[in-house]
Each structure stands twice: as structure tokens, then as C-alpha cells.
Amino acid sequence: MKKYLYLIAVVALSITGCRDYVEIEQIGVRTFKYTSDYRAVLNNNDVFEGAYGYPILAGDDTEFSDVARQNTLNEIWGNVYTWRAKFFAETISDIDWEKLYKTIYTSNEVIAGVMASERGTEAEKQSLYSEALVHRAYTYLSLVNIYAKQYDATTASTDLGVPLLLTPNLYTKLNRASVETVYNQIIGDLKSSIKALPAIPDYNVRPSKAAAYALLSRVYLNKRDFTQASLYADSTLALQNGLLDLKTYVGNTTAIPQRLNDPEIIFSKTVNGAYIGVQISNEVLNLLGTTDLRYTLFTNAGTAFSPSFVGRGYWRYRYTNEGIYIGPSVPEMILIKAECAARAGNPTLAISTLNQLRIKRFTTANYIPLTIGTAQEALMSVINERKRELFGRGFRWFDQKRLNKESNLAMTVNRTFKGQTYTLSPNDNRYVFPIADKYILLNPELEPNP
Structure with a gap:
């Protein structure tokens, strides 16, 4: 018999869904039957909101230069930070891998069952089905960008991606689909979801048209299809374009809104685990400068942390x-729009778009607009602005790739x-995270990364 599908076996213990091979309703166990059951499943933010964390440590915006702080890092953090060939011993789990595949398993439970559920309208079922598609697409986009090579049109059809699981079958084989196949699935899921989703959700932990458009913009940016990336960024911003004016919060940080009230958050996803005391590189700090409110508000002296x-x-x-918020946001869409404009040879649009964001990141006295130069200079301005806006959250690792x-x-x-x-x-091959030996030993068809 096929070895138990370990990477997501843990999910079966934490969800009360009915398995295909259970023919009767188990006593004391609530099986998925009604449309409202699937709504309740998708409301479980513990399953759907958390994503990954280790890319925060690998990117060059993180710099544990303090030797005393280095000595407080656990072994896994140290391995990720130094891009080791292996992060985990044979018996140790990869918490990011397991978290992401748990989200996929649960999404697949909804996709497989919601349309046949009872006591729900067709519109309600379609909406829940589409929400699950977006969650699955986000998760596969994370997985393929962490555990596979960067998308390259010339090699994507043969580059190893990740196991592409599309049903809640715990005994499926874990052969890795190609990077191209995974990307095609992500795009298909997102495009299929759009029609049934609201433009803007009641709560930004739920998917929406804006979220699907934003994820498509990310996808096409990674594929280097800058025309499509720009179009989807524009589609997102047409639905949601609110920005926090950071000068409002100087001396009033208690007014910074939580995620459900934050106009910048399009689709709330958060880091998996506690990343406390992550030191920011001197390169990023120098790029920010002390008058940038992202420096003033979003970094703090190491003495404020424990260990200091x-x-x-x-x-x-x-x-x-x-x-730590890592889902798609309004600032990210502005940055994608600006990058695509620069790459299209339109530095005027690129710089004016960046200035729409930057004016919200300084006090009035300290704000100096960027000036227009060449398209290449505009592209470098965008890359630097991504460093300023997105530091400390793992985005830089994906940008480097x-x-x-x-x-x-x-x-x-x-x-x-x-x-x-x-x-x-x-x-370097180390831009592709290793798949933990634990899973390969239990599932030999799961090919390791080089």
C-alpha cells in the first residue's frame, strides 16, 4: 500500500470533514453537509490566513550582524539565514511546507464538496467555491516560488515545481508537477474565481475580485509578462486604492488600523510563526534614511526587542x-504598476506612480518628489522603493530570485x-529551498531539489 501522505496527514486530524471512504455519518462528528458548513470552514483564519515565514530570513533585507544576536538564533533559522543545502534533520518538519499544504488540503475539501451541499443557493455555493480557488492559488504561488526555480519561459515546462494536489485525497502520489503546470493551474484558478466573487469583500481575510486581480498581477510579474501584470494591477487599483498617510500616525501610533480596517490590505495573509527581532540590513536602513516615516514608524532600535x-x-x-502582513496590498500594486511602466519605456508614468505612494510616507516638510529621468533610472527607483516599502516581510527574497x-x-x-x-x-541552486528529508523518505517519488 502507498505510504501515508505525511505532508498533509496532520490535516485530517484537525478537520471534521467526511472522507470519501466513510459511508455513514460518524457519531459525534459533524460532517460537511450544508453550504453553511463550508462557509464555516472558510471562516477558519487559523487555516487560511497564515502562509510562510522562512523567506524573511533568506532575503538580503535581513542582516543579523550582531554576533550576540546570531548566537540566539535556533539551528533552523541559522540554516535558512546562511542558505544551507539542508535546513532540517531527517526527523524535523518544515512548518512552512506543512502549513501551506494544509491550506491546500482544506481548500480542496471545499472545492470537492460545496457545489453538492444542501440548504444553499447556487450563488452562495459558487462564491464559496471561488473563495477556495483563490486560497489555493495563493498557496501554490507561494509554494512554487519557495521550493522551485524562478519561472523562466525557456525551462518552465521541465523545471521541477511542487506536488500539485487538486483533490482531498490523502493517498495521492507526490510527483512534482513542472513549474509551468503549477503556474497554469494558479492562473486558471484565479480567472475561474473572478465572476462569482464580490468586488471588495466584507472582510479582507476573504477573497474578492480585487484579491484575484492582485494575485494575477503578482503571477504575471513573476512570469515577466509585464503587460498583463500592469493590466491586472490597474484592475485591482480600480477597485481598491486606499493608502495610509503615515504622517497621520506620528505620535499617534495607537491609531494605526488593524487589518480588517486597513485600506491598504487587499487580501490578508500573515507570516507563519513568530518572527520577532528580525534585524534590518544596513543597506535598507541607509536607503530609507531617517526622515522616511517607514524608518521612524516601522523599524525600532534593537534594544526594544528581547533578546536585544x-x-x-x-x-x-x-x-x-x-x-506580519504578506498578502497583496495597494502599495504592492502601485509598485508593480510603476515597474511595468518603467519597463515599457514610460519613466514619466513610473515616477508619477511612485510619487503617489511616497507622498504618503513622509511628513510634508521632508517629502521630496522623485524626478523623472531615463526608463532605466526609473526602474532602479522602483526596485529601491520596493526595498523601502516591503522590507522585513520576505518580499525581497522573491525579488532577488x-x-x-x-x-x-x-x-x-x-x-x-x-x-x-x-x-x-x-x-544559485540555493535560491530554491530544500524539501525536507522527512517527506522524501516517506514519499520516495518526491524528487529533492539539487
Whole structure:
């Protein structure tokens, strides 16, 4: 008999769904029967809102330069930070991998059953079905960008992606689909979801048309289809374009809204686990400068953290205590729109778009608009603005991977950890996270990364 599908077996213990091979309703167990049951499942933010965390440690916007702080990192954090060939011992789980596949399993439960559920209208069922498609698409986009090579049109059809599980079958094989196949599934899920979703959700933890458009914009940015990425960014911003004016919160940080009231959050996803005391690189701090309110409000001295360290760490999440937000947002869509404009040879639109964001990030006295130069200069302005806006949340790791495909933007990264220097070259195999040995041992068809 096929070995038990370990990577998502844990899910079966934490969800009260009816399995296909159970023919009677179990005593004391509520099986999925009514449309409202599926609504309740999708309302479980513990399953659907959390995503990944380790990319925060790998990106070059994180820099544990304080030796005392280095000595407080656990072994796994140290392995991720130094881009080791293996992060986990054979008996250790990858909490990101398991969390993401748990979300996929639960999404598949909804997709497989909601349309045949009772006591719901067709519109309600279609809406829930579409929500599950968006959650699944987001999760596969995360997985394929963490555990597979960067999308490259010339090799995507043969590059190993991730196991593509589309049914709630715990005994399915874990052969890895190609990167191209995974991306096609993501795009198909998102496009299929749009019709039945509201333009803007009642709560931003739920998917919407704006969320689907925003994810499509991310997808096409990674595929280097900048025309489509721009179109979907525009479609998103036509539905949701609110920005926090940070000058409003100087001396009044208690007014910073929680996620459900934050106009910037399009689709709320948060980091998996507690990432406390993540030191921000000097390169990012210098790029921000001390007058940028993202420096003033969203970083803090290392002495404010426990354990303390010399330097500054990411602080934004401390205001709302809801975790670190990593879902698609209005600022991200503005940045994608600006990047696509620069790549299309339109520096005027690129810089004016960036300035729409930047004017909200400084006091009136300190705000200086960016000036228009060449298209290449505008592109560098966008890349730098992404560093300023998205630091501390793992975005930089994904940017490094995709920008490495361009020789003029590729960078070699060096870091010193516990007296040893580590180097990460552009397009190095270590840009692909290792799949934990634990899962490969239990499922030999699951090919390891190089």
C-alpha cells in the first residue's frame, strides 16, 4: 500500500470533514453537509490566513550582524539565514511546507464538496467555491516560488515545481508537477474565481475580485509578462486604492488600523510563526534614511526587542499584534504598476506612480518628489522603493530570485555568520529551498531539489 501522505496527514486530524471512504455519518462528528458548513470552514483564519515565514530570513533585507544576536538564533533559522543545502534533520518538519499544504488540503475539501451541499443557493455555493480557488492559488504561488526555480519561459515546462494536489485525497502520489503546470493551474484558478466573487469583500481575510486581480498581477510579474501584470494591477487599483498617510500616525501610533480596517490590505495573509527581532540590513536602513516615516514608524532600535541587539529591527507588526502582513496590498500594486511602466519605456508614468505612494510616507516638510529621468533610472527607483516599502516581510527574497534573471540587476549576496562568510551567487541552486528529508523518505517519488 502507498505510504501515508505525511505532508498533509496532520490535516485530517484537525478537520471534521467526511472522507470519501466513510459511508455513514460518524457519531459525534459533524460532517460537511450544508453550504453553511463550508462557509464555516472558510471562516477558519487559523487555516487560511497564515502562509510562510522562512523567506524573511533568506532575503538580503535581513542582516543579523550582531554576533550576540546570531548566537540566539535556533539551528533552523541559522540554516535558512546562511542558505544551507539542508535546513532540517531527517526527523524535523518544515512548518512552512506543512502549513501551506494544509491550506491546500482544506481548500480542496471545499472545492470537492460545496457545489453538492444542501440548504444553499447556487450563488452562495459558487462564491464559496471561488473563495477556495483563490486560497489555493495563493498557496501554490507561494509554494512554487519557495521550493522551485524562478519561472523562466525557456525551462518552465521541465523545471521541477511542487506536488500539485487538486483533490482531498490523502493517498495521492507526490510527483512534482513542472513549474509551468503549477503556474497554469494558479492562473486558471484565479480567472475561474473572478465572476462569482464580490468586488471588495466584507472582510479582507476573504477573497474578492480585487484579491484575484492582485494575485494575477503578482503571477504575471513573476512570469515577466509585464503587460498583463500592469493590466491586472490597474484592475485591482480600480477597485481598491486606499493608502495610509503615515504622517497621520506620528505620535499617534495607537491609531494605526488593524487589518480588517486597513485600506491598504487587499487580501490578508500573515507570516507563519513568530518572527520577532528580525534585524534590518544596513543597506535598507541607509536607503530609507531617517526622515522616511517607514524608518521612524516601522523599524525600532534593537534594544526594544528581547533578546536585544545592536542595530534596528522590523517593528510594524507590533502596533496591531496580528502578525506580519504578506498578502497583496495597494502599495504592492502601485509598485508593480510603476515597474511595468518603467519597463515599457514610460519613466514619466513610473515616477508619477511612485510619487503617489511616497507622498504618503513622509511628513510634508521632508517629502521630496522623485524626478523623472531615463526608463532605466526609473526602474532602479522602483526596485529601491520596493526595498523601502516591503522590507522585513520576505518580499525581497522573491525579488532577488526574479531579478537574477537580468544580468544588469543580478546581485551576489555575502553575509557573515558566527565567523564564517557565506556567498549566494545569482541563480544559485540555493535560491530554491530544500524539501525536507522527512517527506522524501516517506514519499520516495518526491524528487529533492539539487
